[in-house]
Amino acid sequence: MNTNYELIAGLEIHAQLSTSTKAFCRCPNRYGAEPNTLVCPVCLGAPGALPVLSKEVVKQATKLALAIGAEIHLHSRFDRKNYFYPDLPKGYQISQFNHPFATGGELHIAVGTSVRPIRITRAHIEEDAGKSMHLADGSTVVDMNRCGVPLIEIVSEPDFREPEEAGAYLTSMRELLRFIGVCDGNMEEGSLRCDANVSVRLRGESELRERTEMKNLNSIRSVERAIRAEMQRQIQAYESGGEISRQTLQWDDQSGKLTPMRAKEGSNDYRYFPEPDLPWLEITEADIDCERELLPTLPAARRKRYREEYGLHEEAVYLLASDRAISDYFETLLVDGRAPAIAAAWVQGDVQRILNENAWDFTEFPVSAARLGGVIDAVEQGRISRNAGRDLLRRMMTDTRSADEMISAEGMEQLSDATALRGIVRELLERFPSELAKYREGKTKMIGFFMGQIMQATKGQADPNSSREILMNELDHSN
Amino acid sequence: MSVTRAQVEHLAKLARLRLSEEELSGLESDLNAILSYFDQLQEVNTAGIEPMDHGGSQGALLEDDTPHECLPHELVLRDAPDRTVEFFRLPRVLGG
Numbered sequence: 001m002n003t004n005y006e007l008i009a010g011l012e013i014h015a016q017l018s019t020s021t022k023a024f025c026r027c028p029n030r031y032g033a034e035p036n037t038l039v040c041p042v043c044l045g046a047p048g049a050l051p052v053l054s055k056e057v058v059k060q061a062t063k064l065a066l067a068i069g070a071e072i073h074l075h076s077r078f079d080r081k082n083y084f085y086p087d088l089p090k091g092y093q094i095s096q097f098n099h100p101f102a103t104g105g106e107l108h109i110a111v112g113t114s115v116r117p118i119r120i121t122r123a124h125i126e127e128d129a130g131k132s133m134h135l136a137d138g139s140t141v142v143d144m145n146r147c148g149v150p151l152i153e154i155v156s157e158p159d160f161r162e163p164e165e166a167g168a169y170l171t172s173m174r175e176l177l178r179f180i181g182v183c184d185g186n187m188e189e190g191s192l193r194c195d196a197n198v199s200v201r202l203r204g205e206s207e208l209r210e211r212t213e214m215k216n217l218n219s220i221r222s223v224e225r226a227i228r229a230e231m232q233r234q235i236q237a238y239e240s241g242g243e244i245s246r247q248t249l250q251w252d253d254q255s256g257k258l259t260p261m262r263a264k265e266g267s268n269d270y271r272y273f274p275e276p277d278l279p280w281l282e283i284t285e286a287d288i289d290c291e292r293e294l295l296p297t298l299p300a301a302r303r304k305r306y307r308e309e310y311g312l313h314e315e316a317v318y319l320l321a322s323d324r325a326i327s328d329y330f331e332t333l334l335v336d337g338r339a340p341a342i343a344a345a346w347v348q349g350d351v352q353r354i355l356n357e358n359a360w361d362f363t364e365f366p367v368s369a370a371r372l373g374g375v376i377d378a379v380e381q382g383r384i385s386r387n388a389g390r391d392l393l394r395r396m397m398t399d400t401r402s403a404d405e406m407i408s409a410e411g412m413e414q415l416s417d418a419t420a421l422r423g424i425v426r427e428l429l430e431r432f433p434s435e436l437a438k439y440r441e442g443k444t445k446m447i448g449f450f451m452g453q454i455m456q457a458t459k460g461q462a463d464p465n466s467s468r469e470i471l472m473n474e475l476d477h478s479n
Numbered sequence: 480m481s482v483t484r485a486q487v488e489h490l491a492k493l494a495r496l497r498l499s500e501e502e503l504s505g506l507e508s509d510l511n512a513i514l515s516y517f518d519q520l521q522e523v524n525t526a527g528i529e530p531m532d533h534g535g536s537q538g539a540l541l542e543d544d545t546p547h548e549c550l551p552h553e554l555v556l557r558d559a560p561d562r563t564v565e566f567f568r569l570p571r572v573l574g575g
């Protein structure tokens with residue numbers, strides 16, 4: 001790519017809020033229902049139907065605004081954004097234009113080893129449109145179930161200089177939305193969608209050039225790919241003496257191609273005007289404080305603590321703060337004074353492996369932090385081996401007992417008593433004289449043979465470290 | 480403040496209205512009459528007066544996030560000009 005040019009890109013993220021009902025009517029906000037079953041006169045745009053905002057929308061928008069450090073406006077207003085499209089039965093979308101819910105704020109992104117803030121322009125409340133789809137017979141049909149589902153639109157400043165930065169921002173925003181519980185972040189189901197604004201300019205230029213908009217980039221990877229492709233297209237156009245005109249492009253993930261959708265309507269063409277059916281949205285400082293108190297410690301602050309206070313390595317730091325449920329689980333393990341590095345190794349290693357094998361989400365993991373804590377304690381106190389602990393955890397998938405109950409009921413206590421182990425070792429050396437002779441001739445791999453025999457003789461309950469120590473002692477000192 | 484013929488045509492396009500020359504002329508003069516009334520309103524001194532952009536005197540009332548019954552599916556689609564069993568069906572050609 002021609003490196004004389006730099007990228008200027010910004011993202012608009014649309015996140016469906018995790019409410020029980022739609023934004024302005026009390027139809028359920030639910031994905032996957034039979035088409036056109038979650039609708040009423042309000043969301044179908046029937047004449048005379050009046051919108052009423054749900055409290056929960058305001059609460060979740062407040063949480064998000066607090067999490068990105070935005071300024072929340074105590075008075076905000078809804079506007080009608082007018083355009084004709086078959087998935088928009090009213091002929092307008094209720095959105096916020098001149099007086100958005102929140103402005104400003106930032107989100108830190110990590111690309112490589114550098115962390116930098118991306119500025120956020122605004123976050124406003126609006127409603128989703130229905131969904132049109134094409135049938136095999138060539139007709140186009142509409143499902144209005146999604147129509148009126150609450151969205152928060154988060155607009156970034158054009159701060160991205162590399163496509164990967166846009167990807168990192170979307171990753172962090174998705175993680176944050178999920179962490180504070182306001183959006184499930186499911187990009188495949190469209191709960192989280194992303195548009196990108198892209199322009200390029202020669203390095204050193206201060207003016208912005210014409211930008212294009214790319215709609216509905218439905219994965220983090222496609223955001224990066226689409227921005228890169230559009231960046232290349234614009235550079236090529238300028239280099240061959242052409243111009244870029246303002247337009248909206250559709251990204252096709254399969255072919256990696258961009259196709260123009262429609263001439264971009266200027267915001268004047270949307271003929272925004274105040275929504276006469278909705279009074280100003282008034283909230284109080286007390287409302288905001290109430291949400292602030294409910295806000296969990298955010299991923300960035302948790303990572304700082306994991307890194308600086310617990311001394312965890314980066315991989316663990318990243319994973320353990322990427323999801324609220326995992327992070328809270330990990331922190332519960334620490335409450336009883338367990339060492340962070342040991343607890344982290346279990347969650348990051350054994351627990352993750354089980355999740356991966358079963359294709360489970362963390363919320364489906366059946367072992368509570370208290371029960372895993374019992375396993376960790378038994379291993380750390382030397383009552384069972386690390387391997388036995390791992391095995392115990394696996395059996396807990398179908399067994400609801402505590403670690404202690406399972407260990408004592410099944411006589412799993414590890415054999416680490418030196419006298420008993422020495423007796424077993426001596427007996428084995430007598431039983432296998434030729435193997436012993438081979439060791440004496442210098443075949444050190446016979447150590448493995450004897451360790452195997454010890455484990456067999458004790459049904460795996462011998463503590464490996466003490467067994468090895470006693471075995472070596474006997475091999476080298478007996479005659 | 481006034482509108483040009485081109486602006487009226489642009490508005491008609493945005494509103495998906497197909498208007499005759501006569502209708503366009505009529506709308507142009509109607510719109511200009513409305514705008515000149517606004518010019519007249521602009522002459523009023525409103526310094527220090529809070530703008531009133533909504534009839535309601537209090538903030539929005541909010542509802543609890545509890546789902547209500549939806550419309551029965553058959554009722555939803557009953558008056559649709561065209562439909563399949565489950566969906567609203569659109570006319571073939573969509574104006575751009």
Ligand SMILES: [Zn+2]
Nearest residue numbers: 025027040043
């Ligand atoms: Zn509804």
